[in-house]
Amino acid sequence: MLKISNTVELAEWEIELNAIRSQGSGGQNVNKVATAIHLRFDIKRSSLPAVYKEKLLALSDARISSDGVIVIKAQSFRTQEKNKQDALDRLKELILSAMVVQKKRRATKPTKSSQTKRMDSKSKRGNTKVLRGKVNY
Incomplete structure (x- = not known):
């Protein structure tokens, strides 16, 4: 059972966990032991609201x-239990992040001083580039 919030919980049958071999370094242990976890969760068949x-x-x-x-x-850790917990935590984070409501962006205009600073820096940069040109005698 994975608790998402006070009212929402996922049953064990909804989450499919498979142990697979990890990638990367780890010596002979990587080739022998299935420590990585492959989590599958079907959104459409789940009991989520x-x-x-x-x-x-x-x-x-x-x-x-x-x-x-x-x-x-999940294959960050060397033990299957830690990778299993990591996969479940990442699933929970993903579900919770989907429910976060983004603030509406209010369009604003740049201030007068920020516009003048921008134009000053552009002209200063242009002068620097002009000085790099050919020297006429």
Whole structure:
């Protein structure tokens, strides 16, 4: 059972965890022991509320496939238990990040002083470049 918030929980049957061999350094241990975790979570078949599902499917995240399956590969740690916990934590973070409401951006104009500073720096840079040119005698 993975607790997302006070009201939302995911059952164990909804999350598919597979142990696979890790990539990278680690010597003979990497070739023998399946410590990495491959997590799959089907958004459409899950018991998440409809709002969560909509926002998750609307995310443009590389970890979410076109058929609505979240795939997370955890291989940072040397033990399977830590990688499993890491994968579950990352799934929870992804679900919670989808629910964060972005503030609306209010368009503002640059201040007069910032405009003059910008133009001064541009003209100063232009003068520096002119001085690099050919010298006429």
